[in-house]
Amino acid sequence: MRETIENYLYDLTKKYSQADKTKFSASSISEQVGLNRSTVSSYLNEAFRQQTLLKIKTYPVSFLHKKAFTETFFETQYLEYNSFEELFAEAPSRTKEKDPLETVIGAFGSLKEKINQIKTAAMYPNGGLPVMLLGASGSGKTFLAEKIYEYMVEKQIIDFSAPYVAHNCAQYFNNPELLSSVLFGYAKGAFTGADTNKEGLLDAADGGVLFLDEVHRLSEEGQEKLFTFMDTGEYSPIGNDSIKKKANIHLIFATTENIESTFLPTFLRRLPVVVSLPNFYERPQPERLQLIDQFFIQESNILQKELSVSSKVIHFLIDADLEGNVGKVKNLIKFACGNAYAKQDDNQKINIKLLDIPVENLLQPYPTVKMDSQYNINERVYLPNTEIQPNLETSERKKLKTFFTRLLEDYKKIESGSLSPTQFISFATENVILLMDEFIFFTPEDRETSFFSFITYNIRSAFQFMNENYGFDQDGNKTLSIANYLYVKESQDFLFDNADWANLKNSLLQFLEEQMKDEVWLARRFLNSLSLHMDNEVLDEDIVFIAFYLHSMNLALTNSNNIKAIVLAHGYSTASSMANVANRMLQKNIFQAYDMPLGITVNEVEKKVLQYIENYQVERGLIVLIDMGSLNIITEKLMTKIQSPLLVIDSFNTPLLLEVGNLINNSQTIFEISEQINDFLPIRKQLATPKTDKKKAVITCCYTGMGSAVQIKEILQKSLGETEETVTVLPYDYQKLKENKRRELPFQMYNVLAIVGTENPEIDNVPYFGLDKLVNGELIDDFVQIMVQKFAIDGEALKQELIFNFSLKKMVENLTILDADRVLNLVSASIGEMQRVLEITFDANKKYLLFLHISCMIERILRKEEVDKQEDIQSYIKSNRLAMEKIHRCLQNIEEKYTIKISDLELRLINDIIFN
Known part of the structure; x- marks a missing residue:
């Protein structure tokens, strides 16, 4: 029996939280292990004398398992303490306290914004803000309320010893008036059976947190009394309004119901923070897997056995229709582990198969069970008594984490001066190349199944978008490498608990924006396009990694510097239809379309244009074609916010789109386009240039x-x-x-x-x-x-x-790789001969220009580089044949010395310099 008590207390101590202090008393333990209180108390005191347990001399006395406490928290100096506060005051100082809310699975994913809302409510001055948690049964509302309490204690918003009072109002379904009396207390004689004055939950929670679950059971009168307390901090017990009590309480409410139909509007107005929690199957799949891992780890600790869980069990739990209930998933895992343990208790390793799950649960979900999980998850192994579960992470994920760890360590060296920015970028790029080369040959077991095919398909779509808009070519290796990278990561933010990443992320991104502007910009565009297809979040770590990968390719964008054009039109598909027709006829994706509802405001239109400017390179200018004259005031609104020329055209049709598209294709400037379309159609337009500091x-x-x-x-x-x-x-x-x-x-x-x-x-x-x-x-x-x-x-x-x-010599050295002295001597002789043959004396400027031009020409010909084409070269030769022949004779010494042939195109340029 003593072993049963100690094992129970060991597990309880490992899961200790401020909210559970009452669970460590002899009476509470006796209820849980099914023994009478005196027997449990006797065993507890005996274990304390044998130095197995810690004793906390509170009322009632509490006991903690010493070994479990040491493993979870810290080594204690004594065995006996007057209070929990005294015990934890002994904790060694930590540079960074762990944020309880950030330990919640999804805190950096699906719950990120919700956790931020909760922190805002908790930190708000003058007692914080009340929080309403919405969600289906089993979605984690009670668990989150406890974490909110721990967060307030950790941040010293409330005292370490502040009470946490949790109460489920569902039991008062048929008697809401009784619920009010429990909440506010009651005076003697308030109702039949009220023989004495009785304090309520508000009294018990004073100075701490009150969590009311299923609070919709509160009557309208009770809601009115409660929001009066929320406004004034005062309340009266039921049956005596003359008594005014005060309490300072952080309120957390929870309900499974629609709040609009179950609460008074006046009550809802007092709830500035309403947080809706997703159920299990609304969570992203990586978070569902994390929750499943967490529950199996807990069972491994309870059973003190290594658990091996088949892939079919994991897939079933991730995808089967179990009412979306986290609690139900947890209970199924507990049952499956217990079922397998009962059959294999003599084994050190417990194997958990699909048939260990209750049969009714296996049968009920079909045919709605999906069993087509995006990730092909292999058998998972869970180890007891360890926070790190090495078997849950693939070697590829470990390599990625190692890459980011090294990246951050190298980045810190830039500030210390032991590494230059160029070296940092070079090292990181080399490491990314090595990883991506490895990923090309990494073969997932489910390469041909749903998720990998899903990734590669969408990467090709994203590459197509990048190619059409920015001239970014795709190939098989790029697709395969990035697909494997995303497959290995499983779309998870695996750096959320990395302190260096949290501290350096913003600085690193800013550094890369300055040093690798195009690559970071392209990485953002590519990942944004990919996220739209895959419905997942763009992570900063992915931007960094993909930017280095793009940097390794020495990108040259063929279309990034073109003028951009967008079409804004009211109607369901007016803009998109016309833009699509024009793009098809132009055989190029020039126009981006935005279909707008009729009631859209100018501010909303402005927002769309600014979003476009943020997502696309518009250095050469942006053309906006709109369908209503009243919208041209957008020009004035944007003049102080743009960094490039903006041409707003008021009204459009397909011929005009084609004309504008052709002018863009012909590399006309935005100012030339503005002038030329005047000749095409009588239209209204406004051309604006930036008014910001240039x-x-x-x-x-x-x-x-x-x-x-x-x-x-x-x-x-x-x-x-x-x-x-x-x-x-x-x-x-x-x-x-x-x-x-x-x-x-x-x-x-x-x-x-x-x-x-x-x-x-x-x-x-x-x-x-x-x-x-x-x-x-x-x-x-x-x-x-x-x-x-x-x-x-x-x-x-x-x-x-x-x-x-x-200096002339230095200029030639800078402009060419040729021997400057030899080049200058040859060019000097040729220029002298030209003056003699042409009977011209060159001024200093012309002579200098000829020196530079002919020197560069020699190297250009040696490199087999061509000058720009000249459509009128034949007619030019006819008009200037004699002069060009004389110039050519004067350059023969250069042709002989360097064994080159000077073309008519080159001779024309020299002729122009001499005679223009």
Whole structure:
């Protein structure tokens, strides 16, 4: 008998909570083990003398199992304590207390928002806010109420010794008046049988928590008395309204009923926090599996046996129709374990099969039992007396956790300076590549069954979306790797209890946003698209992992910089139908459609546009086509919130969509599109540019094309050094700048401080710095002065960098991989010959431009890189044949030395430099 008592107390101590203190008395234990109180008390005291138990000298006296307490909490110094508070005051200090509410399964998943609501209610000043828990029987309302109490104690909202009073009102189904008397107490003579004054639940719960389950049993009069107490903190016992009592209580209510039909509106208005709990089968499948694991672990501890549970049992519990009741699932598990234990009690390992579940439960669910669980779960093994269950985690999941652990450790090294950002990204990328390579060859046992097929199908759909919108190509390896990654994770947030992840997550994501902007952006878009198909949450850890995976591919997006366009129209499918027709005819997914209800407000339309801007790259501009004139005020609302040009077109039809789509396909700027559609149809439109503070920029350009403009940018960035973090150096097409001036995109997006190039596009109020003037030092001081006025930089240091980097020899070294001295000697001879043959003397600027252009041309030809096509090259040759032949003869020394052939396209560019 003593062994029975000790085993019961061992299990009870392992599950100790503040809410259960009364369960540790001799009388309570005697009821549970079926022995009389005096016998139990005798055994308890004997075990205490033999140092097996701890004694708490409360009234009544309580006992805890010493070994279980040590395993669960800490090593005690003594065997006897005056109170539970004295015992726990001995606990070693912890750097971070465990949040009881965060231990609830689903606290970081399906219950995340609900837990946050509960914490808000608990922490609210002046006594907190009352909480109503809604949910079916067995959904966990009572369990959650106990956790709320533990949370309040942990956060010192209430005292450690504060009472927790739980009362189920269902027993008063036929006598709601009696429930009111139990709640508020009653005065002598209040009703027949009221022979003395009696305190109620409010008295007992003063200073702590009162949990009223099935509170809908309260009469309307009782509800009125209760909400009066919620308003004033005062109440009167039944039968004597002249007595006014005060109590400070945190109220938690629970009901299985529809609150709108069972409670007074005046009562409901006093409930600012109403939390609806999902039943078992409304939970995501990973959470259902966690709950099942938890119940089996509890049974393993009770039976002190290793439990091996067949996959069919797990699938049955996850998917069968058991009324969605968590409590019923728990009881089925308890019965199955007990049934198997009775047959195999001599075995150290208990095997639990489907037939250990009661037959009526096996038969009743069919044919509604699904048995097609998304995950092919293998046999699961549960070990007693251990918090870590190694058999429940696959080696692949362990590798993923190890990856994130190392990632966080490396990230912390950036702050200490022992690792550079570049090294961190390189190490992480290599580790992701190794994992993904391994995942390609990882073969799930159910690769051909429902879930894996479901994942791969939806990944292909997400890739198709990414390809249509951003030019992101898919292949079999990408699909397989990501499918296996998601399969291994089982869509679970397995970092929710990682302290480093919680502390560093936001900082890490911000770091990656800065260092790997495109990859993080693409990862978000891809996972958002995937989540819509798979109906699951986008997790931050997945964004990080997929971003590194995309980084390993050296992505080049073919469509990400296009102007974006959306169609907004009232009606069930007006916008989507017209956008679909236009996209099909254009053979490209250009228009995104939003079908709007007739009563939609301008604020709601604005919200949709802002959501689109957040989800898509719109640096080159966004075109919004709308079907009602009143909606064009959206332009004014967005002007202070956008970071790129916005063209709002008031009204549209299919021909207009096709015209706009063709202009976008032809790489027209948003300003050119705005002008050209005026000629197409008489429409109303508004073109807006950002009114927010613009980032500062320096534009680089070159008469001969974008290639040289990019190279000038690189040299300028090298000169600016750290300053480039605050100023954008932007290469841009010279011809467009020359023709369109300030209408070009850079002037809408940036505050342009200066233009550096080989030819002046002549834009008013924007200083131009010719490369020749920077090389000879003539304008270096002026350029430095502009930079010093706008940024906190060392002007003298910048000047020295510019003088060094913009010397002719240094420029050639920076622009090519060729031997600078040899190139300059050959080019110098060719330029001299051109002046003699053409009978022209080049000025310094033209000579400098020819040096740079011909040097870059030599390397371009050696690399077999082609210049832009020229549609009119044949007619140009006819008009300029003689001059081009002379120039070609002057370049023969270069052709011979480098064994190259200079094409007519290249000769034309040189001819233009000389004679333009």
